[in-house]
Amino acid sequence: METTAPNRSAAGGSSRVLDSAGGIASRVSExxxxxxxxxxxxxxYLGVCRKTIDRRLKGxxxxxANEIGLIAKRLKVPVAxxxxxx
Known part of the structure; x- marks a missing residue:
C-alpha cells in the first residue's frame, strides 16, 4: 500500500480549487x-499537518488543485x- 504521494507539494505553485459553497469539502469529507x-x-500522504486537513474538510x-488529484488516488475514487x- 502506497503511503506517500509522488511529487507532492502542498504549497508549491499549485492553484486553489474554489469551493465557495463547501461542496468539494463535503464530498471529500464523505x-x-x-x-x-x-x-x-x-x-x-499529502505532506501537510492534520490541522490543515481538518480545516479543508470543514470548508x-x-x-x-494537486491535492484533489492525490486525494482521489489515495481514496481510490474518481476526481470527478x-x-x-x-
Whole structure:
C-alpha cells in the first residue's frame, strides 16, 4: 500500500480549487469517511499537518488543485466524484 504521494507539494505553485459553497469539502469529507483512511494518514500522504486537513474538510480553507488529484488516488475514487462532476 502506497503511503506517500509522488511529487507532492502542498504549497508549491499549485492553484486553489474554489469551493465557495463547501461542496468539494463535503464530498471529500464523505469520501474520506467511506474509505476508512484516517485524517492523519491522508495528511501524511499529502505532506501537510492534520490541522490543515481538518480545516479543508470543514470548508474553512480551500484544497489545492494537486491535492484533489492525490486525494482521489489515495481514496481510490474518481476526481470527478470529489469535484461534483460525477
Amino acid at each position: 469520501a474520506v469517511r467511506a474509505s476508512g483512511v484516517s485524517k492523519v494518514e491522508l495528511a501524511r 474553512e480553507r480551500e484544497f489545492m 466524484e470529489l469535484l461534483g462532476d460525477a
